[in-house]
Amino acid sequence: MDDEALALFTLIARGAEDFKARADRWTDAAVEQALETVKSVTSVTSVGSDVATADFVRTAEALVSPAADAHRATLRALAVQRAAVGPQTVSLYSPLYLSNACTNRCVYCGFRHDNDIARLTLTDAAIEREATMLAKSGVQEVLLLTGEAPAQVGVDYVIRAIEITRSRFRTIGLEVFPMSVSEYARVCQAGASVLTLYQETYDPRVYRQVHQAGRKRNFQHRLSAPHRAVEAGFRSIGIGALLGLGDWRFETLALALHARFLQALAPDLQVSISFPRIRSAEGAVSARRAVDDDALIHMMSALRVLLPGVTLVLSTRETAELRDALSGTLATKLSAGSKTNPGGYSTEATDGRGEQFEVHDHRPASVVAASLVQRGFGVRGYVENMGGTRALGTRLTFVG
Numbered sequence: 001m002d003d004e005a006l007a008l009f010t011l012i013a014r015g016a017e018d019f020k021a022r023a024d025r026w027t028d029a030a031v032e033q034a035l036e037t038v039k040s041v042t043s044v045t046s047v048g049s050d051v052a053t054a055d056f057v058r059t060a061e062a063l064v065s066p067a068a069d070a071h072r073a074t075l076r077a078l079a080v081q082r083a084a085v086g087p088q089t090v091s092l093y094s095p096l097y098l099s100n101a102c103t104n105r106c107v108y109c110g111f112r113h114d115n116d117i118a119r120l121t122l123t124d125a126a127i128e129r130e131a132t133m134l135a136k137s138g139v140q141e142v143l144l145l146t147g148e149a150p151a152q153v154g155v156d157y158v159i160r161a162i163e164i165t166r167s168r169f170r171t172i173g174l175e176v177f178p179m180s181v182s183e184y185a186r187v188c189q190a191g192a193s194v195l196t197l198y199q200e201t202y203d204p205r206v207y208r209q210v211h212q213a214g215r216k217r218n219f220q221h222r223l224s225a226p227h228r229a230v231e232a233g234f235r236s237i238g239i240g241a242l243l244g245l246g247d248w249r250f251e252t253l254a255l256a257l258h259a260r261f262l263q264a265l266a267p268d269l270q271v272s273i274s275f276p277r278i279r280s281a282e283g284a285v286s287a288r289r290a291v292d293d294d295a296l297i298h299m300m301s302a303l304r305v306l307l308p309g310v311t312l313v314l315s316t317r318e319t320a321e322l323r324d325a326l327s328g329t330l331a332t333k334l335s336a337g338s339k340t341n342p343g344g345y346s347t348e349a350t351d352g353r354g355e356q357f358e359v360h361d362h363r364p365a366s367v368v369a370a371s372l373v374q375r376g377f378g379v380r381g382y383v384e385n386m387g388g389t390r391a392l393g394t395r396l397t398f399v400g
């Protein structure tokens, strides 16, 4: 087994408790040494290409340890410096929920099988309506989402949705159920180019507690899905942990190792890491281990310095204020104008019923784009076509 895979699987096999015992032993001096290591790295794409796996693991562990909390300001400053070397652009995308049918029981999700909500799977005509409405917002990357309900929403359904939407968007992403290599190859061939799949938690013990029924209970099958997608031809992969389930320090290290493992599979692979914090949803449980803003910024800073080439994503789960404060430096991709229920773009606003989670940044894409430009960043994946940004009197710089 390759070093990168071994490092990830060893961390998972030993578990979060073993990690915690080690993390608690890191000292101030060790954290300072780790900061020196990341400072000396010259690669703008990945520390992984400059540092041997064992050193990478040690550095990452030190940077997420409790001892590193006293060095958060330095870590963040380093991350901002690192980001300043890269392109000063932020990408935008919007989710399009195709179905809220689901056979799984994930305790944190409003779409869980045993939750009593109205179920809706969009027809071809409804997908077309949603795509048309969303495209008018100017966002050029759409993320198609489903739950896991093979009878209603199988691979053929996803392919049909790609075929309907692909003429309206420049980039099609998928956040759906895990597939086999041949199934990933089919959706890739149909026009999907970004594959997002969160492990939710890398701690197998917590994973079993929060995934109570359905195919998603299979931890390994989910963990290996991004790998299968790369094998099938995807060159843009998004991973993430749902923050609030497990220990955020353990999840950060696991995300770093997972990203490094994926990067080692294909040198031209673009890896994105998302930081979804659990938000309230009808019938869902709240966070067991809430992650506050300082911890979130700590996570993002550590991953930015460890893996400078990865894209860090913040969704509309976060407030406009926090997204504005972090975008361009720590976050380089944002969702915008999001609706998190099927049919959300083309039907009248509801009282939040039927959403997968509660949205906290309600600004339309035009306002998010204008805010980025006002702060000197270019915007990718957005075309100004609604006039909303002009109304703000801002000269926009769009980067395609």
Ligand code: SF4
Binding pocket: 102, 103, 104, 105, 106, 109, 110, 111, 112, 113, 146, 147, 148, 216
């Ligand atoms: S998180 Fe996904 S798989 Fe789990 S219940 Fe929600 S929609 Fe279904």
